[in-house]
Amino acid sequence: MHTESPSHSLDLVDQARRRASDPLPSAFQGVDIPRHGDIINCMHCGLCLPHCPTYTLTGEEKHSPRGRIRLIKTIAEGGLEITPGFVESMHFCLLCRACETACPAGVKYGELAEAARAQIEISGVLRSRKRSILRALLLRGLLTRPRLLRVVARLLWINQWTFQALARRTGLMRLMPRRLRELDALAPRIPGRFTRAMVPETVRPEGKPRCRVGLLQGCLADVVYPELNHDAMQVLRHHGCEVVMPRGQTCCGSLLGHNGELEAARRQARRLIEVFERAEVDWLVITTAGCGSFIREYGHLLSGDPDWAERARALAQRVRDISEILVELGPRVPTVPIHRRLTYHEACHLRHGQGIAEPPRQLLALIPGLEIVELPESSWCCGSAGIYNITNTDDAEQLLERKMKNIVSTGADLIATGNPGCMGQIQHGCRSRGLALDVVHPITLLRESYGLPGPPSGLLGRPRRPLFAQGHGGLGAT
Numbered sequence: 439m440h441t442e443s444p445s446h447s448l449d450l451v452d453q454a455r456r457r458a459s460d461p462l463p464s465a466f467q468g469v470d471i472p473r474h475g476d477i478i479n480c481m482h483c484g485l486c487l488p489h490c491p492t493y494t495l496t497g498e499e500k501h502s503p504r505g506r507i508r509l510i511k512t513i514a515e516g517g518l519e520i521t522p523g524f525v526e527s528m529h530f531c532l533l534c535r536a537c538e539t540a541c542p543a544g545v546k547y548g549e550l551a552e553a554a555r556a557q558i559e560i561s562g563v564l565r566s567r568k569r570s571i572l573r574a575l576l577l578r579g580l581l582t583r584p585r586l587l588r589v590v591a592r593l594l595w596i597n598q599w600t601f602q603a604l605a606r607r608t609g610l611m612r613l614m615p616r617r618l619r620e621l622d623a624l625a626p627r628i629p630g631r632f633t634r635a636m637v638p639e640t641v642r643p644e645g646k647p648r649c650r651v652g653l654l655q656g657c658l659a660d661v662v663y664p665e666l667n668h669d670a671m672q673v674l675r676h677h678g679c680e681v682v683m684p685r686g687q688t689c690c691g692s693l694l695g696h697n698g699e700l701e702a703a704r705r706q707a708r709r710l711i712e713v714f715e716r717a718e719v720d721w722l723v724i725t726t727a728g729c730g731s732f733i734r735e736y737g738h739l740l741s742g743d744p745d746w747a748e749r750a751r752a753l754a755q756r757v758r759d760i761s762e763i764l765v766e767l768g769p770r771v772p773t774v775p776i777h778r779r780l781t782y783h784e785a786c787h788l789r790h791g792q793g794i795a796e797p798p799r800q801l802l803a804l805i806p807g808l809e810i811v812e813l814p815e816s817s818w819c820c821g822s823a824g825i826y827n828i829t830n831t832d833d834a835e836q837l838l839e840r841k842m843k844n845i846v847s848t849g850a851d852l853i854a855t856g857n858p859g860c861m862g863q864i865q866h867g868c869r870s871r872g873l874a875l876d877v878v879h880p881i882t883l884l885r886e887s888y889g890l891p892g893p894p895s896g897l898l899g900r901p902r903r904p905l906f907a908q909g910h911g912g913l914g915a916t
């Protein structure tokens with residue numbers, strides 16, 4: 439259960455009531471102010487409440503979308519200051535945006551929450567100091583520096599094969615502080631190769647290309663799941679696309695933006711826009727739902743910047759999730775069977791952030807041999823939510839527990855999901871419960887079922903053998 443320190447336990451609504459007779463000027467300032475129009479769109483009907491994971495966890499109005507919007511409104515009208523309680527409530531939110539899907543009034547909760555978090559950053563009112571340091575290290579220290587991120591990932595890889603392996607085998611890990619053990623359990627396995635060692639900058643199909651697509655490299659995906667970039671390139675090429683993954687890509691800014699660092703997110707966005715303008719692509723294809731959802735909103739992010747607003751809108755309109763573009767292109771029929779029982783978890787930023795529900799299911803349904811079982815509460819957040827599982831580990835674990843129970847109830851031995859963050863969280867859920875289930879991105883299953891070569895692995899860089907498909911016609915076929 440979510441808890442607050444005594445200083446956070448001020449009843450925020452009471453505080454607002456006390457101030458109502460003596461209203462203050464709004465505590466919001468600068469350019470990233472929650473928009474009045476969005477705030478008043480909320481008619482307080484409460485239809486979003488049963489869809490909100492944090493309200494379901496606590497039963498408290500201030501941890502519901504309606505409660506949070508009411509708090510934002512009260513602050514905007516000068517009835518309340520930005521307090522530690524408000525900060526806690528806004529950062530307890532997963533930004534999963536399930537409330538937006540449920541809302542009949544079309545309230546743009548995500549934009550309101552991001553602006554509110556930006557105001558929190560400006561106000562300097564801190565939540566837990568430890569969490570703030572962790573967040574600053576991850577967001578500003580690492581994610582905006584791809585080279586440094588690769589160096590740190592390489593060090594992690596060495597650590598995982600040496601000290602960590604030894605500590606686990608000898609039981610030394612059990613003697614470590616609790617927080618270190620938690621972080622160790624959450625850390626995904628780092629692969630031996632990153633994206634650049636797996637794929638060239640450009641691949642061309644045989645014959646005349648149907649279109650030229652750019653592929654987003656991703657920051658964490660690059661060092662944790664680089665095979666996704668390889669698999670997406672292979673499958674797009676198989677569909678007649680020329681695929682370019684321009685060098686010099688940076689983080690798209692999504693994790694910064696979701697955590698209220700909107701100015702830093704704008705800097706990242708401008709760099710990425712330039713990179714893909716130079717690459718002259720017809721589409722920008724994305725395998726990571728969180729990034730896709732954020733780049734689609736570049737137009738809003740840069741709407742106040744006359745030099746960039748139009749360029750941001752133009753790139754946002756070209757964004758396609760990998761599943762979406764394959765369905766639009768008309769997917770080729772995969773032929774190599776995969777005899778597994780599969781269930782599909784909907785990433786929040788695919789389902790709620792981008793409204794994409796059917797394309798991944800349509801593609802998975804094409805794979806011969808696959809038995810697909812619908813996952814109960816498939817779009818309920820798994821607790822990953824960007825860096826939420828690192829900053830709010832206990833709350834994230836409760837959400838993961840619910841997700842894992844639903845997964846187990848399907849009897850599936852394979853789980854597909856279109857977001858690397860969810861893949862890592864559910865893999866952690868399987869590992870920590872001793873469940874021998876595989877977690878995979880739909881694009882990897884498709885690549886295998888098309889009989890396309892796997893990503894290079896090992897010292898010699900031989901294509902990886904199929905992990906899921908049987909009766910594969912031979913490695914190296916294209």
Ligand code: SF4
Pocket residue numbers: 479480481482483484485486487503504507537540541542543544545
């Ligand atoms: S956010 Fe939408 S669903 Fe929720 S209370 Fe407001 S209007 Fe109703």
Ligand code: SF4
Pocket residue numbers: 489490491492493501502503506530531532533534535536537538547
């Ligand atoms: S984004 Fe998710 S956690 Fe936040 S208020 Fe909406 S439904 Fe609740």
